[in-house]
Amino acid sequence: MKTAVERINSIRNSRPFRWGDLLIVVIIIVLIALTVWMALKPQGSSLEIYVDGEKKYSYDLEQNRTIDLFDDGNYLIKVENGEVSVTYSDCENQDCVHSAPISREGGTIVCLPKKVVIKVVGEQADVAVVT
Amino acid sequence: MKRFAVLILILVFCIALPTACNSAEQYFIFGTVVQLEFSGARLEKRVVQRLNELDAELSTSLESSDIYRINHAEANQSITVGEDTLYLIKLAKQLYVDTNGAFNPAIYPLVELWRFTPDTYTGDFGMFELPDAQTIADTMALCNPDFFIVDEANKSVVKTIAEAKLDLGALAKGYAAEQVANMAKAQSGFVDVGGNIYALSKPIKAGIRDPRGASYCGTVTVSSSITTSGDYERYYIGDDGTRYCHIIDGRTGYPADSGLISVTVLGADGASCDALSTAVFVLGAERGAELLKAQKVSAVLIDNDNRVYTVSGGDFSLSTGNYTYAGEL
Numbered sequence: 001m002k003t004a005v006e007r008i009n010s011i012r013n014s015r016p017f018r019w020g021d022l023l024i025v026v027i028i029i030v031l032i033a034l035t036v037w038m039a040l041k042p043q044g045s046s047l048e049i050y051v052d053g054e055k056k057y058s059y060d061l062e063q064n065r066t067i068d069l070f071d072d073g074n075y076l077i078k079v080e081n082g083e084v085s086v087t088y089s090d091c092e093n094q095d096c097v098h099s100a101p102i103s104r105e106g107g108t109i110v111c112l113p114k115k116v117v118i119k120v121v122g123e124q125a126d127v128a129v130v131t
Numbered sequence: 132m133k134r135f136a137v138l139i140l141i142l143v144f145c146i147a148l149p150t151a152c153n154s155a156e157q158y159f160i161f162g163t164v165v166q167l168e169f170s171g172a173r174l175e176k177r178v179v180q181r182l183n184e185l186d187a188e189l190s191t192s193l194e195s196s197d198i199y200r201i202n203h204a205e206a207n208q209s210i211t212v213g214e215d216t217l218y219l220i221k222l223a224k225q226l227y228v229d230t231n232g233a234f235n236p237a238i239y240p241l242v243e244l245w246r247f248t249p250d251t252y253t254g255d256f257g258m259f260e261l262p263d264a265q266t267i268a269d270t271m272a273l274c275n276p277d278f279f280i281v282d283e284a285n286k287s288v289v290k291t292i293a294e295a296k297l298d299l300g301a302l303a304k305g306y307a308a309e310q311v312a313n314m315a316k317a318q319s320g321f322v323d324v325g326g327n328i329y330a331l332s333k334p335i336k337a338g339i340r341d342p343r344g345a346s347y348c349g350t351v352t353v354s355s356s357i358t359t360s361g362d363y364e365r366y367y368i369g370d371d372g373t374r375y376c377h378i379i380d381g382r383t384g385y386p387a388d389s390g391l392i393s394v395t396v397l398g399a400d401g402a403s404c405d406a407l408s409t410a411v412f413v414l415g416a417e418r419g420a421e422l423l424k425a426q427k428v429s430a431v432l433i434d435n436d437n438r439v440y441t442v443s444g445g446d447f448s449l450s451t452g453n454y455t456y457a458g459e460l
Contacts, residue, residue: 050157052159053156053157053158053159092252092253093252093253093254093365094253094254094255095254095364095365098254099345100343100344100345101345102345102346103345103346105345105346106345106346106347107344107345107346108345109345110164112159112162112163112164115159117157117164126336126350127336127337127338127347127350128168128320128321128335128336128337129155129166129168129321129323129328129335129337129338130326130337130338130339130340130346130347131323131326131327131328131337131338131339131340131357131358131359131395
């Protein structure tokens with residue numbers, strides 16, 4: 001038969017909360033905060049290229065480059081000073097080549113014959129869709 | 132060990148969550164980009180199937196489509212058509228009357244003459260010879276929706292002259308967007324059929340494309356349909372700098388030149404909004420506003436002096452300094 005003091009000590013010794021637990025709780029809180037921050041932070045602009053509905057490439061908009069989309073020299077996309085334009089396409093209607101360059105604010109260039117969509121996911125992405 | 136496993140799981144979840152917020156699914160249907168933004172893979176499959184069915188009925192270029200068969204039929208030859216085609220031809224003929232010919236579904240011979248059909252459009256004016264006034268007048272004579280007789284009982288269409296051709300392109304995409312939006316209306320998100328957008332269960336904020344830039348120039352909240360007609364999609368620039376846009380005024384036979392460069396219409400009926408945006412683009416701001424009010428729809432109009440007008444404009448707001456808001460019409 002334990003005395004009252006012994007029982008209290010036994011409960012104290014088997015307390016459910018240990019320093020290790022606190023560490024885990026802190027890590028979880030930090031991770032949740034990180035997730036929320038990553039989801040809500042203003043995204044820097046990035047360039048996304050889709051071919052036939054599939055996202056093929058994603059690039060940093062701030063780095064100048066020329067992209068040879070199909071590796072055959074027949075579809076060239078230029079990224080220069082944060083602006084993206086199609087400089088050459090062998091498609092029939094040349095809509096993509098005539099499209100205004102897209103930049104940090106967002107925008108899309110579409111080439112229907114080649115099924116190419118070039119999109120800048122912009123800083124001011126406060127709209128769901130553009131008509 | 133268990134705790135360690137839980138920690139790893141949370142870590143994976145945390146990394147996966149932001150990357151899971153991906154952009155809408157894209158498809159190429161109706162000769163344009165279709166974006167579907169809602170959840171449910173099975174629903175998406177059904178929606179894509181329905182869009183393909185509609186395209187197969189309404190396309191001007193697919194040889195098995197109702198429209199292709201009508202366009203290539205002889206005079207007085209009866210062509211059996213699907214329910215959607217029948218409904219849209221009736222609606223288009225009504226809208227032709229309601230808009231005093233500003234919207235004309237029988238304009239295809241003129242669209243061909245001006246080389247704006249998918250198989251004739253090049254975008255390169257150097258390859259293009261402007262049609263002469265006589266050819267335009269002769270072609271205009273073929274562009275009358277009254278040449279098409281709908282037989283509802285037999286679900287068929289007959290045309291009275293062989294040369295008459297239909298093009299439902301100016302309302303088919305708006306109709307398609309609404310049709311599939313109805314299938315997905317329990318979801319939140321939107322469907323976008325080449326800029327003909329339909330919001331699902333919750334209103335969405337839509338951007339209106341900057342007609343002379345790459346991004347959007349204004350925003351508006353949409354609870355059903357929104358669609359835009361502009362002069363920036365398919366056009367030729369003449370040697371003298373004249374812009375010949377793909378929207379042809381069936382009353383003159385020439386590309387529309389009303390002073391408007393972009394017309395966005397918001398309303399409940401996807402097909403009508405699509406057709407009305409074309410009609411208002413042809414009519415111009417003043418007469419267009421009268422039509423929009425009579426049809427009880429909202430709109431945002433942009434003219435070639437970079438002035439922006441609204442008709443029952445809701446919460447429309449400009450987002451660039453390149454345009455000036457000129458008030459309600």
